[in-house]
Amino acid sequence: MVPTLYGITNCDTVKKARAWLADQGVDYAFHDFKKSGVPAQHLDAWLRTAGWEKLLNRQGSTWRKLEAQAQLRAGNEAGARELMLAQPSVIKRPVVEWPDGAVTVGFDAAAWQARKST
Known part of the structure; x- marks a missing residue:
């Protein structure tokens, strides 16, 4: 079994993560949100595991372009x-x-390296 990386192909952070995995020789599966959408059952698991506040990117351009009402509606899980x-x-x-x-x-990278070493 290999890790599955979820993201967007042209995201700089995703590019860095994919390059790091390749440099480390780690096989992985890639799921592109733009092409395949967000699998709802996986999102529910991420919400339970990581929490909605960690998953919600309030720093990105998509968030900044949202209307204030949409941002307010995203104020809970x-x-x-x-x-x-x-x-x-x-x-x-x-x-x-x-x-x-x-x-x-x-x-x-440091946390991923520690994970890879175990």
């Missing part, structure tokens, strides 16, 4: 989930499902 399904670009990337069942959000 249900509203954030609805927004993430409708606009996957508001999900902080990459999300990785590791073979041991762990889920990480964002790219952290």
Whole structure:
């Protein structure tokens, strides 16, 4: 079993994460939100594991372009989930499902190296 990396192909952080995995010789599967959407059951698991506040990217251009009302509706788990399904670009990337069942959000080379070493 290999990790599955979820993200968007042209996202700089996803590019860095994919390059790091390739440099480390780690096989992985890639799921592009733009092409394949967000799998709702996986999103629900990420919300349970990582929490909606960590998954919701309030720093990105997609968030900044949202109307104030849409941002307010995303102020709780249900509203954030609805927004993430409708606009996957508001999900902080990459999300990785590791073979041991762990889920990480964002790219952290040191943490990934420690995970790879175990």
